[in-house]
Amino acid sequence: MNYQASFAPAGAVWQTLYLPLADFRASFHGREVTNAPALDPARIRQVGLMIASRQVGPFALDVRRISLA
Numbered sequence: 001m002n003y004q005a006s007f008a009p010a011g012a013v014w015q016t017l018y019l020p021l022a023d024f025r026a027s028f029h030g031r032e033v034t035n036a037p038a039l040d041p042a043r044i045r046q047v048g049l050m051i052a053s054r055q056v057g058p059f060a061l062d063v064r065r066i067s068l069a
Helices: none
Strands: 002-004 025-028
Antiparallel strands (some): 002 025
């Protein structure tokens, strides 16, 4: 099971995105797990980014920093 939140980058413009932990939803094999506990920040072991919309063609995403605040 993992926890995920969506965002849409704004092209070539640098942005600061804040994704509140409360917005993350539990997922297993791409399907939401409705009875899962809320995301516990003490249990975060890995962070990843993925394209979930099956976009065709080239894609780039520059990331300056990921932090847990």
